[in-house]
Amino acid sequence: MSIEEEKFDGLLLAIAEKHKDGVPQFLNTIASFLRRKTDFFTGASQSQWESLLLNVFHKQSDLAVKMCSAQKEGHIDKDTDVVKNSNNIPKKQNSDEESIPEAEPSKPINDIEDDSEKDEIGKLKPNAGNGCTLDKYSWTQTLQDVEVKVPLKASFTVKARDISVTIGKSSIFVALKNQEPIINGTLCAEVKQEDSLWQLVDNKTVVITLEKVNKMNWWDRLITTDLPISTRKINPEPSKLSDLDGETRSLVEKMMYDQRQKELGLPTSEDKKKMDILEKFKTQHPEMDFSNCKFN
Structure with a gap:
């Protein structure tokens, strides 16, 4: 096979x-x-x-x-x-898949390119999958879903029946039965329970797929007690956006652009639209004073 x-x-x-x-x-x-x-x-x-x-x-x-x-x-x-x-x-039974190798834990950001990134100091740098690698587990994400990998450190051959996994709308629990939980907390955002799955790979790693409810935002952590990652450092693959239909892709790109603009303290697409309307109105009415106009 x-x-x-x-x-x-x-x-x-x-x-x-x-x-x-x-x-x-x-x-x-x-x-x-x-x-x-x-x-x-x-x-x-x-x-x-x-x-x-x-x-x-x-x-x-x-x-x-x-x-x-x-x-x-x-x-x-x-x-x-x-x-x-x-x-x-x-x-x-007896999967012949290769074991999932352990990666280096994500490290805090200490160096920044300019003052606009000063709020990113101390946040964790995203891993290659735009998520985070921690001591007990790692996770990656797209705009659609989150994948969690939990290596199991057991002295016996683990079977699915030895694992307890509970995925709630806004919570997650993972443990070897009769042992302390490996993950137990409130998720960063809500997920679709009916579309979220888990599996045991190579009798050594639990792999969980969480379907996001809000597909327009990047998660900055898996559970609320984790240290946040810098979402500004996320680098989405263009191929993932190309899989979306035209209307959805345009909306996602707009949301991503606005999110970056807000983080940089710059005008969003809506702000720019208002500014363009104002400039056009000012041209049409030069006799009016707009010096005190501000955007809310």
Whole structure:
């Protein structure tokens, strides 16, 4: 089984395990997504999309039959591949993913380029993922979501049942059962509980994906008791913005611009718009005195 084929296993398993009614419910969620977010059913004739589905499932069925035969003949250790849970959702066992390496903790900002950045002194410098790397966990973010990685320091092989993870609308709790919490606090901002997931990677690291409610702001910390990062030092990838539709991208870029302008004490786009209107009005009415006009 190729690495490319398995790269979404963790995410899909986390989603699948939320479907208590098993595979039919899981497949219905996928079909619903295709109906609501794509033209899968309307962009082609019924015979075309039915043929596509049958081809895909027949191919996977053939592979499953071959694997089953190989297991029966002893060519594959069935205990290291997949097993089924009570809801007939495949559950990955003995993941062969590489362990997530530990990174250097984020360091405070001590040097600034000019006086406009003096408020950034003491804040933590964002890591490569625009988040923060702390002693017990690290997190990264996009405007849409936050990913948290929690390395587990245990003397035994950790299973999912050994972990306690609770994601609230504005709270998060992570712990090995019967041990002190690794994370336990109030989130920097609200998240969508139904779209937030967690998974165990390589029996060593808990990976949590939090879906932001407000997709226009950068988080400056994971939980309120953490030291803040400097959001001015965040460097969003242009490719992430290019994934958005035109209207949403324009709105996000405007919000990001206004946020930077406010942090620098400079006029926002709305302020500039008001100034342009005033300048036009002044040109039309030179007899009036605007020397005491101020923007609120």
